[in-house]
Amino acid sequence: FFFQTLPSQVSPVVTQKVEERKKIINGQYKCFEKMNRDQPYNKSGPYCNRTWDGWLCWDDTPAGTYTSQNCPNYFPDFDSTEKVTKYCDETGNWFRHPETNRTWSNYTLCIAHTKDKLKMAYILYYMAIVGHALSIVSLLISLAIFFYFRSLSCQRITLHKNLFCSYVLNSAFTIVNLITVVNNPKVVQRNPVRALTSTILTSSLLLPVLLVIGCKVLHFFHMYMLGCNYFWMLCEGIYLHTLIVVAVFAEEQHLHWYYLLGWGFPLVPASIHAVARKKYFDDNCWMSVDTHLLYVVHGPIMAALLVNLFFLLNIVRVLVTKLRDTHRAESNMYMKAVRATLILVPLLGIQFVIFPWRPENRLAGEIYDYIMHILMNYQGLLVATIFCFFNGEVSRLSNILIIHKGIFHSNCDIIYYGSLFLSRNKKIKQGNCNFLSHNSDFFICIFSLYQNLLRFVCLYLYL
Template sequence: MKDVFLSQYNTRLIHILWMSLISMKNCGAQVLEKTFEEWLRYKEECLKKMASDPYSSGLFCNRTFDMYACWPDGSPGSIVNVSCPSYLPWFEKVKHGLASRRCGPDGQWVMLNGTEPWRDLSQCEMEAVAEEEGAHRLMVSFQVLYTVGYSLSLLALILALLILTLFRKLRCTRNYIHANLFASFGLRAISVIVKDVLVEKLWGRQVFQVSDWEVLLSNKAAIGCRVAQVLMQYCILANHYWFLVEAVYLYKLLIGAVFSEKNYYTLYLYLGWGTPVAFVVPWMAAKYLKENVECWALNENMNYWWIIRIPILLASMINLLIFMQILKVILAKLRANQKGYADYKLRLAKATLTLIPLFGIHEVVFIFATDEQTTGVLRYVKVFFTLFLNSFQGFLVAVLYCFANKEVKSEMKKKWQLWKLDHPALCCSQ
């Protein structure tokens, strides 16, 4: 089998597998492994058919399987037509098309430049391949968009974490919660970037032999990107539950409940970092036992997908309910004109009220619109908004909870003034 892939016809198969890879990475409709298995099945059926059919008499072009299609015996001087191969990822679009080869008057298949066979595959490939390549280019643009978003978010979150942890006067339960939220977003950004690098490394290699494809499709080759996928799903859940912690904390702060912050902070840690484990572990077990394919990014059985999505939807719905309650409390206190109402509470409420709809609405709107269930323009609109919002959320959180925070700006201004007093020579030289 290995020698066959080294033949002069291997480039056509590699092209087909590569186009199925593009389809798999961007549309979720076809899986490379399935295409390869379908090709093997097609090849076996072709070889059986060639062995069982009676041979033609006299001069004729020999039946053959040229790594692309199964060709019967051809009459000299004729064009032989066969249906487009059934293993093509886009077969449904070209199932009525034909592939053609020319049998020469000498009983030999006509060759181009004496090395490659003459074939007309336009009905089987051109439009479908062009469509897949167009989708590929669009998805590459989306990837650039969210890579920029996650990179910008990661830099902003790291800086925000440093500010909240290095300045002692900023150390309090409220900012500890902010710091955990920043950490969850930062880990999410890292996991997405690492996953993309591993996927590119896995699928971006050049493959020319069957052993290469076997390695590419093996479970061992995908372990790294599966680990990154699990981490990403965990961080997505942690994002939502740490934001739920933000909403719960603010609600308790606004209604003036008396409680021990230290005791509740421990509960917040369990809710923010512990709750995602309760859902990611069952999802990981289901994927390993039932859908142990590639990087665990595809959802063949939607029941496993709901293990992750239900807790996200639940957190989003609770956040929206708290959003309405917080809004009611703020309006009531403002109408009562309470002068003792702390300014920092209003600022925290403003930041949280800005983020809650952003976190909740797009999750609720797109909760049933999965990659597997949407097609065409709707799918690309959904993918664009999801990737854009998800990738830039970390940056927005860092701005609202840190860089635009009055306490943070005041503390940084004090530190800057103290630094100038401690280094008068440097300041004067400027």
């Protein structure tokens, strides 16, 4: 949920826009207040007087020494983790640049890595597009599988379908936002409505939905779908908890409450965030993350993750302690359903735990950005893989369908029988690829997934 705006070019001369000027004026005001408030310099020897250099405030500095502080955050090209230096010479005067003969502060490090950061921004940008595109494709395939096999129809699969739909919509809104807003500096830098109105007359490349409703409404739907993702995951946890702990393996539940929680409740924080953002932090396209108003959306999401984790741990406790001697086969079946959700909740929620803790070191920060983008942009692919492609029942039904359709007489014979022969030699049992099993091996899991994908390819070619 954070994206860097991709500038059209990087210039060493930074254009001061309205928001940047406001920050500078505010910094100047605070600097003069500080200079008037601080005590006079009381050390012996020459020194340079406290001053405001136009961007930063400098304290009294002993002669012959360097002083430094972090780069300001006024401009998008500046790296606030780098340092600005200023030299006080032996005579007690601030250093003057030989070309201009004016006092000079060294801001060169603030933009030293701008080209590298721009390159990384584009890498992360395309990673996000590819990740969400793969998520949409895998989720649509999973939905097609769930709808095709009618024997899979049950309440738990219905919840899976709704979860998948929320991820498809979220990925679609994210891709639209990336292409039409994040990669369009004219939309971000100018008034969105005016920019979009002028774009209608000059270009036909923007998506019609963005041209009509604007980037802020697009951001609202993105926030709404983000909430739907996690509250449908909470619905999965509540359903399993009710099924196993509360109702003791009762089959039918009233799903309309789940629809209300999954699709209805996320409208509340998304709407509150939109109203508050409009009133208190109305930046262009609502792209800035420098506001606590984001917790209006992220707070309920974190609460849903914690509640879900509690439910799942309680389910595991019940299955392990109370159902050890009775309902052994049934408890094993439900344990398999719990495992997938138990794996996904920490994986999907860890980004909200480590999000505020971005390292200040440049290399560590880049590694952090890559990890965060993988966790955020490939969630749909992860959900589809665990809930569908690693589903033993889906694999079993695909085998039955392949045999029933007589696909063994097609060109897939060699591929399928080869994989089947290898699986027998590897002693891979159907549906044995689960992450929590003590018998699981990473390479066996990868091979089993590869085998299932071959089956789906053969099935697709036949149909």
